[in-house]
């Protein structure tokens with residue numbers, strides 16, 4: 001799209017849509033819901049715990065990673081840049097059924113979904129006015145974000161939008177006459193840069209005014225994020241939908257941290273810049289358990305195999321037990337778990353993902369009380385078990401099942417009862433100065449994690 005045409009559309013949209021919908025949304029939302037901390041939007045975030053991340057676009061046709069093959073030069077990418085760009089002309093997911101995705105999400109125990117509306121390649125999975133590189137210009141022709149958001153709305157299933165600030169396809173982001181390899185970080189020094197930020201504003205406005213309630217905006221700013229003037233977009237989002245959460249990948253602290261493909265070893269505190277893919281940055285985190293006011297909410301995103309996009313050649317699947325144990329690690333430190341799938345090019349979800357999700361769902365259906373709406377437990381950094389907590393209950397997730405007796409460190413409260421969560425059977429226990437000794441003889445442990453509910457008086 002040419003700059004002039006784009007500017008005309010921009011003006012048209014700004015004067016009409018935004019002010020109307022912003023006004024109506026503001027009237028429905030009390031202002032105190034906008035402050036951070038123990039507010040409504042973080043309450044929802046903390047309750048849901050387990051979400052489904054979906055990376056989907058034309059790239060799913062080629063079994064290549066989303067966007068990266070056009071960004072960084074690597075000899076082993078199985079696709080050239082023109083071939084990648086051409087995938088937009090053949091994308092036709094005729095078997096896409098959002099209700100099937102949601103049935104699976106529910107069976108897996110997911111309580112929210114985050115969907116890629118635009119990845120770094122710039123391809124829009126929604127019918128944006130401001131680009132032609134979009135789903136409604138594909139052979140499929142239908143607005144996938146609309147279909148998904150309608151289906152979610154019908155079930156009251158929270159839907160959030162992944163939206164990439166890096167955009168290889170916008171002339172304001174980078175000089176498009178040159179290869180992407182040198183400019184994929186963007187070129188904020190060019191005069192055109194401000195037109196890119198305007199483009200972001202327009203598209204975020206579309207996403208926040210046309211698709212119902214947006215649970216979160218999941219930015220993925222990569223490196224050098226100050227160039228996006230993140231606060232401008234935080235303000236925009238809060239103006240349009242005050243209850244929407246925003247992650248920390250637009251150069252601002254945001255509502256929650258975003259470790260990617262790794263699990264921090266300790267509970268994060270506010271002020272820590274918890275993001276990216278490098279666990280080494282967080283090796284010296286404090287082991288102390290923070291007071292709730294100092295706690296920083298966080299969410300791990302993780303793939304089931306090694307790629308975000310659908311890839312028929314990637315067989316490095318984590319087992320269901322491994323995924324469950326990872327989720328226990330995360331929940332025990334107060335985090336959420338956003339587990340990714342890459343749907344196939346026809347819109348269906350491959351059996352290897354389905355099986356693992358269903359196994360996780362089975363575990364969640366037995367142990368959900370120890371997961372949803374919990375926070376980090378009072379006993380941390382112990383061998384063999386993890387804890388989560390809610391009210392006067394502490395849930396002990398046992399990873400290494402002991403012979404006969406389980407020793408759990410105390411936390412200064414008198415214990416009233418101990419039971420096996422799966423069948424509610426009371427377990428004999430003795431409380432002493434060191435903690436609690438629980439008799440688990442005769443209990444058949446779960447292969448991933450067995451949960452014991454400990455209630456205090």
Ligand code: H79
Nearest residue numbers: 055065066067068072119220222260277301308
């Ligand atoms: O959308 C998913 C990824 O595409 C994106 N975030 C998740 C949610 C992402 N952000 N950062 N990274 C991925 C890690 C980047 C790793 C890189 Fe590379 C190492 C980029 C360049 C070298 C991996 C290997 C990608 C290209 C080569």
